[in-house]
Amino acid sequence: MEGYVDFRGYRTWYRIMGDPANAPGRRPLVFLNGGPGVPWPDRHHWFEDLVAAGRPLVLYDQLGCGRSDRPDDPSLWTVELFVAELSALRRTLGLEAVHLFGLSWGGMLALEYALTQPDGLLSMILVGTPADVPLFEREARLLRADLPPYTQRVFDRMEARWRPATGRGSGEVHPGRTLRQRQRGSAVMRRLVPVMTARPVQRLADPMSAVPGLTGLATRIAGVEWARRHVVRLSPLPAELLEAMVGVNRQVFDTMWGPADPLPLGALRDWSVVDRLGEIHVPTLVANGRYDEVTPLQAEALAESLPDSRCVIFEQSAHLPMLEEPAAFQEAVLRFLDEVDPRERTVDVPGPEVEPGARP
Incomplete structure (x- = not known):
């Protein structure tokens, strides 16, 4: 229902x-x-x-x-x-x-x-x-230090861009999509993700992130590298995850969290x-x-x-x-x-064996 x-x-x-x-x-x-x-x-x-x-x-x-x-x-x-x-x-x-x-x-x-x-x-x-979230950010910085240098630079540039205006989202609202559109978008993402994880593309994101108008795309590419390490370690990515990724509302995400998972620079930063x-x-x-x-x-x-x-x-x-x-x-x-909920046992969890006459 x-x-x-x-x-x-x-x-x-x-x-x-x-x-x-x-x-x-x-x-x-x-x-x-x-x-x-x-x-x-x-x-x-x-x-x-x-x-x-x-x-x-x-x-x-x-x-x-x-x-x-x-x-x-x-x-x-x-x-x-x-x-x-x-x-x-x-x-x-x-x-x-x-x-x-x-x-x-x-x-x-x-x-x-x-x-x-x-x-x-x-x-x-x-x-x-x-x-x-401040603890999350400190831990995320340690994880970022293990990323390839070119991926680190993408996140560094995005952080420098957002930090002065912390708490502001991108203003972009993801348009409503039908189930068929989201599933079609999931199929497209399934083909794009292997391209975005390729090392040449990951390297390309570094100079792209310095170009106005391409910073967001570069951050998405760097985010794929982050995701395959710290979000889901499966290849190919599950269809359920791709469908959810296609449907994300960037206005909500950017306003509350920030431009990328390891960059909590939105309203939830403190x-x-x-x-x-x-x-x-x-x-x-x-x-x-x-x-x-x-x-x-x-x-x-x-x-x-x-x-x-x-x-x-x-x-x-x-x-x-x-x-x-x-x-x-x-x-x-x-x-x-x-x-x-002890009345609703769906898994039988045996207790320790006790010899007859012994105290449990």
């Missing part, structure tokens, strides 16, 4: 997968997309696998991306807007008790939402989630909830890839600061372990949900 929720004069698209009425005791898992401004793909085998395992899901495209309305107004894009949108979604759909799944920015949104102390929030799963994490008391799974742009150091620090949490590091993954290690990731997610 899918439809729209009215929110502040705009429409937020949602889809419900699975039937909560036929899953007694299984509370829905609400997915918060990343970016900001990056929509969910139309199909994702991992979503379907979770539904097959008996877990109802609620997906929605945050305002400004995907099938939701895309107002052309950079002043709209604030944390408060997206927290209020999630509250409106729950209220309209009657989602009295939920688990939250936040990917990257979606995890940041989940933390902000949890700090409002909403009723019915059962747990959170935070994937590749920074809790402190964002941090580190000092307030002790106020969040819902069970939380912090999941991270070993090669994630949100480094394991950040994931472990986040888990240590939350009163009821555990951290899992996926050794073969970067930012998207649900694509890079899907079986292991699904097992970790289902095991966690079974633990926080």
